Amino acid sequence: MKPIQVGLLGIGTVGSGTFQVLSRNQEEIGRRAGRAIEITMVADLDTARARSIVGDGVRVVGDAREVIANPEIDVVVELIGGYGIARQLVMEAIGQGKHVVTANKALLAVHGTEIFRAAAAKGVIIAFEAAVAGGIPIIKALREGLTANRIQWVAGIINGTTNFILSEMRDKGMDFAAALKDAQRLGYAEADPTFDIEGVDAAHKATLISAIAFGIPVQFDKCHVEGITRLASADIRYAEQLGYRIKLLGITRRTDKGVELRVHPTLIPARRLIANVDGAMNAVVVQGDAVGATLYYGKGAGSEPTASAVIADLVDIARLDGAxxxxxxxxxxxxxxxxxxxxxxxxxxxxxxxxxxxxxRIRVVDEAGVLARITGILAGAGISIDAILQREAQEVVSEGTAPEGTQGIPQTDLIILTHDTREGDLDGALAQIQPLPTVLAPITRIRKEELN
Amino acid sequence: MKPIQVGLLGIGTVGSGTFQVLSRNQEEIGRRAGRAIEITMVADLDTARARSIVGDGVRVVGDAREVIANPEIDVVVELIGGYGIARQLVMEAIGQGKHVVTANKALLAVHGTEIFRAAAAKGVIIAFEAAVAGGIPIIKALREGLTANRIQWVAGIINGTTNFILSEMRDKGMDFAAALKDAQRLGYAEADPTFDIEGVDAAHKATLISAIAFGIPVQFDKCHVEGITRLASADIRYAEQLGYRIKLLGITRRTDKGVELRVHPTLIPARRLIANVDGAMNAVVVQGDAVGATLYYGKGAGSEPTASAVIADLVDIARLDGAxxxxxxxxxxxxxxxxxxxxxxxxxxxxxxxxxxxxxRIRVVDEAGVLARITGILAGAGISIDAILQREAQEVVSEGTAPEGTQGIPQTDLIILTHDTREGDLDGALAQIQPLPTVLAPITRIRKEELN
Known part of the structure; x- marks a missing residue:
């Protein structure tokens, strides 16, 4: 069978990894795919750099449209990123009847409906295993491995940068700013880390997972997005004392009323396997009605792990091209x-x-009746309490963490874990608790999932 | 598109789970598969029981060959087990041009070459996701999700019964016999648990994994098989003190000389994610050259988890039937x-x-020079020592664990961890150490993998 010809748009980290892995494992990949997979053309603005990566056997051009226009090319791999030019090029490639592989979660989470529709109309494949959790074949697992199941929920550590930062905060007692600097120094966070630390990258991935799990369109604009920038190391410590770890999770769950879709820091029981996923690693738990919980773990980013997913898509396409x-x-x-x-x-x-x-976590005046007042308000809102942790006032004061203007006041941290509660009800209760004169600082609220 | 018609051979635990999940999630599965999947015929010796499970809409017969002979049936699902009649029926179904789905790891590990060859000749699909690690889509991950990779090794907890027993031994300090009884009482072990506890079941699965990972034929007869029956709770305790857990692993690894294929109790670092897989759960770690380590976790047995894998295969077949x-x-x-x-x-x-x-673990006389003699022999064989743990003689004696005929002798347990060693070299060294007069009991030897 004739080789399948691939054109890369962009040859940065993932593109060069894809080229290297395909070259190195050419023979073995061909034995699996039943035909050779060859990158025959690469478009990159920096043609000199591209040339230095792919050598002389591959045609290098500066204009992506030359790749798309080439009738020899069967598959276009889009590795440019972003919603701008990448969107146009993907649509044009589909228009030219090319299959498309992309690692671009942002593009698909926002413009997926349009792109999938165009691909279906044109009869081409659009594949994106690399867009979620890097080298972990989670898209394939959800889409093909668990087809028997009514999926109940999916919860994942799907951003390595933030998981690295949270692991550092926990292991070394660092605060967020210091851990972020560490992550930047070690190459786990970019110079502008906004997309990662604000949860946007995880939200793109959660949006794709949600669509695949429940058969709904991608709806990034409906995703609740909350990052880790306001997380205090004190909360990580308190959570630990209560038997929990804090992870940035992308969560999507089916309920009677609809689908939850949210990214936020989350307390999870320390004994869960996913709570023990540290550093820059990713892991996704899928709960299906037949299989129960399954978990998928691995590297969520990096040159060759992401290339592994891109190439798996290429092998699928090599098999199904023409079918x-x-x-x-x-x-x-x-x-x-x-x-x-x-x-x-x-x-x-x-x-x-x-x-x-x-x-x-509520910073309160250390005096009789405060706890009763707060738990009374919660009870009044129908919110049931799972656990309470109250620190010694002495300890708190000696830390020097008293909020501005309250230094003279004896105070303590009151930590409350609630049972399952409707968020609207909690909002109502907090609106009553926050203005109490005995509450000295803005209340910290972090969601908690038992994942069972 | 017309529904795909499925005939079940055997409707025990997995068969009834398959029927139930297919019925319950019919609509959702159809939306994924693009066509309906219908069990229209069931063969079971106990036709009354079969009838009570499937109701009136399904034809129930006592003779599996009626299912195979029925031209309406597109796929035969073999859930009988064993190498005997199951083998004949699978071969006959293939001969009749039916696709076959099976959960029968024993059959495929032993007779796979013949069966796969027959299926290829006839142009039918033979699918067996349910044969390895139950509901975890590990076959799909290895076969399709990681196609970019040169697989380096795979190591898995692929037998839930033994993992449950080992978890009990560790958590409750039980010995093997007591933990086995517990497992039987709770339904995690069968009345005759031989296949599980002797490692045979895990070896069947490891054989299939090995073939898929490395492109070699199934070779069950070459698999080293060692169960957990001789594992002492003392070893679990000592391992713990050294930072390790003991798991029954199926391991297959590619080396310059060939492929390792082995099932045995294994020390693994306690900090590895797979070391924290407890109870009857399964998990498989795959090391690929591009992706690094990925891990897959879930229920490895049970009615609906296994059915989840059977149905995933049916959905794949529903799509590819006719292609x-x-x-x-x-x-x-x-x-x-x-x-x-x-x-x-x-x-x-x-x-x-x-x-x-x-x-x-070497039970030695507690006297000067013993350690030097033993480490000298190891050094002479080129075996390098990673760690040594020597217990207080007093403690050992008070336990009353002195071997027969050595009760009066002051003695202690010497625990040695070696670095990577060729097993043949270790055998040679142990053949010198065992006969030493200062060695009071048969030496315990357990393999250790760092899994990194």
Whole structure:
């Protein structure tokens, strides 16, 4: 069978990894795919650098459109990133009848509906294993490995940068700013880390997972996004004392009313396997009604781990190129004609409708009656308490953490874990607790998931 | 598209789970597969019981050959088990041009070559996700998700019964016999647990993993098989003190000389994620050259978890039925024409050629010079020592564990961890150490893997 010809758009970290792995493992990959997979053309603005990576056997051009226009090219691999030019090029490649592989989670989370529709109309494959959790074949697991199941929820550590920072904060007692600097120094965080630390990258991935798990369109604009920048090392410590770890999770869950879709720091029981995923590693737990919980773990980023996912997509395409589209797996797992409408039967729920547990840290005046007042308000709102931790006032004062203007006041941290609560109800209760004169600082609220 | 019609051979635990999950999630599975999947015929010796499970809509017969002979049936699901009648029926179903799904690891590990060859000749699919690690889509991950990689090694907890027993021994300080009884009482071990506790079941699965990972034929007869029946709780305790846990692992590794294929109790560092997989759960770590280590975790047995894998195979078949075989994934991951010959370039190595670390527990007379003599012999054999743990003689004696006939002798346990050593070299050294008059009991030797 004739080799499948691949054109790369962009040859940075992932592109060069893809080229290297394909070259190194050429023979073995061909034995699996049943035909050779060859990168025959590369487009990059820096043609000299591109040339130095791929050598003389590959055509290097500065204009991506030359790749797309080349009738010899079967598959276009988009590794440019972002929503701008990448979107145009992907749409043009589809228009030219090319299969497309992309690692671009942002593009698909935001413009996926348009892109998947165009690919279906043109009868080409759009594959994106590399867009979620790097080298972990989580898209394949969800889309093909767990097809028997009604998926109940998925929860994942899907951003390595933030997991590295949280691990550093926990292991070394660092605060966020210091851990971020460490991560930047070691290459785990970019110079501008906003997308990672604010949870946006994880939200792109959670959006894709949600669509595949539940048969709904990608709806990034409905995802609740909260990063780790406001997390205090004190909260990590208190969580630990209560038997929990704090991880930035992307969570999507099906309920009677719709689908939860959210990214935020989350307390999880320390004994769960996923709580022990440290450093820059990723892991995703999928709960299905037949299989129960399964977990997938590995490197979520990096040159060759991400290339591993890109090439797995290329092998799938090498096999299915030329087959009737009915023989292929739909990009979002469900046949496109059966996807629920956005906002239809399975709307993405507003956060007020989310039901989960909560960790509350409340800096209060250390005097009789304060605890009773607060727990009374919670009880009044129908919120049930799972655990309370109250620190010695002496200890708190000696730390010098008294908020501005309260230095003279005897004070303590009151930590409360709630049972499952509707977020709207908690908001109502906190709106009553926050203004109390005995509450000395803004209340910290972190969501808690038992993941069982 | 017309529904795909499935016939079940055997409707025990997995068969009834398959029927139930397919019925319950019919609509969702159909939306994924693009066509309905219907169990229209069931063969079981106990037709009354079968009838009570499937109701009136399904044809129930006592003779499996009626299912195979039925031209309406597209896929035969073999859930009988064993090598006997199951083998004949699978071969007959293939002969009749049916696709086959099976959970029968024993059959495929022993007769896989013949079966895969027959299926290829007939152009039908043989699928067996359920044969390894139950509901975890590990076959799909290895065969399709990691196709970019040269696989270096795979190590897995692939038998839930033994993992449950080892977890009990560790958590509760039980000995093997008591933990086995517990496992039987709770339904985690069968009345005759031989296949599980002697490692045979894990060896069947490791054999399949090995073939898929390295492109070699199934060679169960070459697999080293060692169970957990001789494991003492003392070893679990000592391992713990040295920072290790003991798990029954199925391991297969590619070396310059060939392929290691072995099942045995193994010390692994307690900080590895897989060391924290407890109870009846399964987990498999795959090390690939591009992706690094990935891990897959979930339920390895049980009615619905196993059914989840059977149905995933049915969905794949529903999609690929009618497609040119070139569009399908080869059953052992590599195109059959490119499988290495058994004993060819990649022979399965004898244990003497395996290189790994070792844990040694040696009951010795507590006197000067004993340690020097033993470490001298190890050094002479070129074996390098990683750690030594020597218990207080007093403590050992008070335990009353002195071997028969040595009660009066002051004695102690000497625990040695070695660096990577060729097993043949270790055998040679132990043959010198065992007869020493200062060695009071048979030496315990457990292999150790760092898994990094």
């Amino acid at each position: 009737d589209p009915a023989h292929r797996v739909p990009p979002l797992a469900f046949q496109s004609s059966t996807l629920a409408a956005a906002g239809g039967d399975l709307p993405v729920l507003p956060m007020a409708e989310v039901v989960t547990g909560y960790y509350l | 040119d075989p070139a569009h399908r994934v080869p059953p052992l991951a590599f195109q059959s024409s490119t499988l290495a010959a058994a004993g060819g370039d990649l022979p399965v190595l004898p244990m003497a050629e395996v290189v790994t670390g070792y844990y040694l």
